[in-house]
Amino acid sequence: MFEEDCLFCKIVRGEIPAKKVFETKDVIAFNDIYPQAVEHYLFIHREHTKNANSMVAQKPEHLTAIFKAIREFTQQTYLETSGFRVVTNIGANAGQTVFHTHFHVLGGEKLGTFGSNSTKSSIH
Numbered sequence: 001m002f003e004e005d006c007l008f009c010k011i012v013r014g015e016i017p018a019k020k021v022f023e024t025k026d027v028i029a030f031n032d033i034y035p036q037a038v039e040h041y042l043f044i045h046r047e048h049t050k051n052a053n054s055m056v057a058q059k060p061e062h063l064t065a066i067f068k069a070i071r072e073f074t075q076q077t078y079l080e081t082s083g084f085r086v087v088t089n090i091g092a093n094a095g096q097t098v099f100h101t102h103f104h105v106l107g108g109e110k111l112g113t114f115g116s117n118s119t120k121s122s123i124h
């Protein structure tokens, strides 16, 4: 299934260009257009779900496919050796802007402390 107006479904269909770095029959990975690190990729399943919680509920096998792709890609590159971060935003407080489930893979440099409220010592 896809959504007509979804930006990442358009990338899957080739209607919007993206610099692909990795793909399988189920998953594609491409450069984030506004990179937050020297290397910043987005991993998505070709089939639309709106966020990671929906994916877990509706298509849990997609999660496995994506993390297998991340593993394969980071092993093929130096990222697994040097280290990388995987992030997924869900909803407004996290700042999700594209509602097609995606996992940010960030690396290529020493990454900053995670999160804008990282000075808070308590975890709720």
Ligand code: AMP
Binding pocket: 007, 016, 018, 031, 032, 033, 034, 035, 042, 088, 089, 095, 096, 097, 098, 099
């Ligand atoms: P999020 O804020 O977690 O929903 O992430 C959406 C990400 O998509 C942001 O990091 C954007 O920079 C990125 N983005 C938006 N449009 C494009 C595009 N056309 N190609 C690649 N990345 C995009």
Ligand code: ZN
Binding pocket: 002, 003, 006, 007, 008, 009, 010, 047, 048, 049, 099, 100
């Ligand atoms: Zn979509």
